Amino acid sequence: MKKYDYIILGSGPVAMHLLAKLERTTNEVLVVEKSLWGGTCPNTGCQPKIFMEGTVRPVLNSYYLAGKGIKEAAKIDWPTLVARKKKIWAAFHKNERKSMTGKHSDTIQGKGIITGPHTVKVGDQEYEGKDIVIGTGLSPRDLDIPGGKYAITNNEFFDLDELPKRAIVIGGGYVAMELATILQAAGTEVTILQHSDRLLRPFDQDYVQELKQIMEERGIKFHMNAPVKQITKDGDQYTVTTTNGENFDTDLVINAAGRKPNVEGMGLKEVGIDFDPKRGIKVNEHMQTSIPSIFAAGDVADNGQPNLTPVAWVDAYHIINFIENGITDPIKYPAVATNAFTYPEIAQVGIREDDMEEGDYVKTLDLSDMFFSIGEGDSHAKLKVILNKNGVVRGASELSIHAAEDINNFVPLVGRKYPAKFVEENLTFAFPTPANNLDTLFR
Template sequence: MTDFDFDLFVIGGGSGGVRAARIAAQHGARVGLAEEYRYGGTCVIRGCVPKKLMVYASGFPDAFEDAAGFGWTVGPRSFDWSRLIAAKDAEISRLEAIYHGNLQKTGVQVFGARARLESPHEITLATGAHYSAKHVLIATGGTPFVPEIPGAELGITSNEIFDLETQPRRMIIVGGGYIASEFAGIMNGLGTHVRQLYRGDQILRGFDQDIRDHVADAMRARGVVVEIQRDVVTVEKSGDELEVTLDNGECHRVDQVMFATGRVPNTSGLGLEALGVKLKGNGAIVVDEWSQTSVPSVYAVGDVTDRAALTPVAIREGHAFADTVFGARAVRPDHRLIPTAIFTQPEAGTVGLTEAEARAAGEVEIYRSVFRPMLNTLGGRPERMMMKLIVSKADRKVLGCHIVGHGAGEMAQLVAIPMRMGATKEDFDATMAVHPTAAEELVTMRSPVE
C-alpha cells in the first residue's frame, strides 16, 4: 500500500496523542485522530486537573483556621459539594474545548469514535469507517485496576469520584499510592471521614522513605485513619450503606469505597496482539527509545507504554515522536530526573534518586532539615516541613531532592533544572538564600546527618 489516507493516525486524544498530532500537522503531515470519549485524556478529564482543583477546595478549612492567628475573624462557613462539582465540570468543559479547537486549528481531522488496528496501516472506527495511514500512534493511556474481591463492583475508582452526586460522609480508600493518598487528603479536607487501607508496610511505595514516613504521620495528624498491612476482603451492600470486611476480621459501614489500587495500560480491544505488537505482561506496549513498537509503522507514547505514567512525560514523548518522524529532527525523550509532585496534604515534591537508590549506587551524604515553617507559626499549626538533599561523595553532585510541605511541587520543578545541569552541593551552598522563605533551607543546610 503506497497511497494512504493519512500520514499519521493517532488513536487516543489525551495529552500525548494530542501533542503528537498537533506537532506532526505543523510539520506538514496529514493527521487523523480518533477519541472515543472526551479530548484531554485522563489528566484533563478525570485526573491531574480536576484533582488539583479539589485539592485547592479541600485546603480552605486550613486557611479558615489559620486566619484567626493572623488577626482575621471568619464568620459561619459551610461546604457545598454540588457547587464544587459543577464548577469543576465547567472548567473541564472549557479545557476540553481548547484541546479540540487546537487540533482543528492545526488541521488535524478528528473522529469521535473508538478505533482499532486491522493491519499495520489500516484503522477501523466503531462507526464502520475505514482509513489507512503510513504511521499509527497508540496513545490510549491507562485505566484503573480493581482487585478481584467479592463486591468490588460496588466501589468506585478515581474515574468516578469526580462525578459523585453527593459527598460521602464515611469513606474507605483502598491503596497506598499517590492517587489513594491524594484523595484521602482531599476527602478528609472536605469533611468526609476517611479510612485509607494499604497492604504494604508504608504508603507511597517507590518514593523516598523520609517522604513516606513524614506524609503518613502528617495525614494521621490531620484525621485520616491510615492503616498499613491491611486489606479489604469483601464489600457488601447493606441498605444505603456498604459493609466492608477487612483481613483482620473488622467490619466497617461506609457510604463509599474507592479502589485506588493502581492503573494498567489501556490496550484491550485495539487489535495489537493480532498484528504482532509486542506487549508486556501487564498489557503495556513495548517500545524502543524512539517510541517505536515491534511493528515498524506503529508507535506508542504515554501511560500505555508504562515507562513513566505522568502527563508531562506523555507530552514530551509525543512531541519527540512527531519531531523525529515528521520533523526531520531525531529527538529521544529523556526519562532521567523527572520532577514529581504528590498533592497529598501536606504536599510533597521530589526529583532524582531516593536515598536507598543512591546508597545502592555509591557512597552518599544526606542533608536533612525538619522545621516549622513561618506560615504555621501564628496560626498555631504544629505541622512541620521536611527538606532533604542526597549528595554523591565522589563528585559532590546532588543526586536527589525531596521536600514535604507547602509549595513542595513548585520547588521540585525549579530544583530539577540545576540538578539536570549537574549542580553540586557546593553550587547549592554558594547560592544566596531568599529570606524569609522555606526554600532557603535548600541552600543553607551545611552539615550532613549522621
C-alpha cells in the same frame, strides 16, 4: 480509504503535544478518541484534582492557623464546589475536541482498532496512516473481588453531588492519598485500607510516614496490610471486609488500588505488537513498538519511566524529532519530578535516601523555622538533598505545603556538577520564597 500521515489513538497529552508540533507542518493527522476528549488528566485526573485543591488548601491552611490569627477554620461547601466544577468542565468538554480539529487534523469519536502496520479501523471505516501513535493512557484497575462493582473510581469522584458521611478508600498511592485528603477536608470520616505496609512507594519513606501521622492527626484512619476480600451492599450502605476478617461500614467505597494500561481490544495481539497487560506496550529507544511504523507513548508505553504527564510530553517530542527531523539519538529523559497533592504535599526528584549508593550523603534542611513556614503554620516542613562523593546532586525530597512547587527548583540540579557554583550564579530568585533554600543548602 482515507490516508493520513499520522493516526493518533487517544486524545490525551501525547496527542496534544504531537499536534502542537505537527500543526506547523502540512502533515495530515487523524485523532481517534473512544471516551472523553483530552484524556484522563483534564477530565477525571490531575486537572479536576488541582481545581479542588484550590478549595481544599486554604481550608486546611486555616485549620492549622486557627487561633494564630484566624478565628476559626474555614469549611467546604461541597454542593457548591461540585456544581462550579461541573459548570467549568461542561465548557471544557464542549471545546476540547474542537481544539484538536484543524486545517490538517481530523477527529473521530470511537474505538480505534489496529488492523495492520499502517491501518486503523473505527466502526466500519478503515483509515491508513504512514505512522500510527498509540497514546491511550491508563484506566482504573478493576477490583477482582465479590462486590467490586460497588466501588467508584476517580472517574466518578469529582462529580459526586452529595458528600458522604463516611468513605472507605482502597489503596495507598497518589489517587488514594489525594482523594482521602479532599474528603477529610470537606468533613467526611475517611478510612484508608492498604494491602501492604507501605504508602506512596515512589517517595522518601521517612517523609511518607510523617505524612501518614499528620493525616492521622486530622482524623484519617489507616489500616495497613489489609487486603480487601469483598464489598457487600445493604440499601444505601456498604460493608467492606478485609482478608483478616475486619468489617468496615461506610457510605462510599473508592477504588484507588492501581491503574492498568489501555491495551485491550485494540488489535495489538492480532497484528503482533508486543505488550504486557500490566506494564503496557513494549517500545525501543525511539518509542517504536515491535512494528516500526507504530509507536507508543505516555502511560501506555512500557518505557521504564514513571506514569506522569510530563513523561508523555518527552515521548511525543522524541517521536516528532525521530520521524520529522531525522534525530537518531535514543530518547533521553531529564530528571523527572513527582508529587502528591496531599496536605502537606510530598515531592521527589531523582533518587531517594533508600536508593543511596556508597559515597552518597544527605544534606537536610529544616524548613519549619523559615518565616514563610511559620506564617502558614507549616510546622512539619523539611527537605533533604542527596549528593554523591563528588558533590553531584542525585535527588531531593520534600515535605511541606509548597513541596510540589519547590521540588522543581532541584530538577535542573540533578546530575549537575558543582551545584554550589550553579546556585551562586543564579541567586536572584524572588525573596523571600522557597527557592531561596538553594542558597541556604549550597552556600
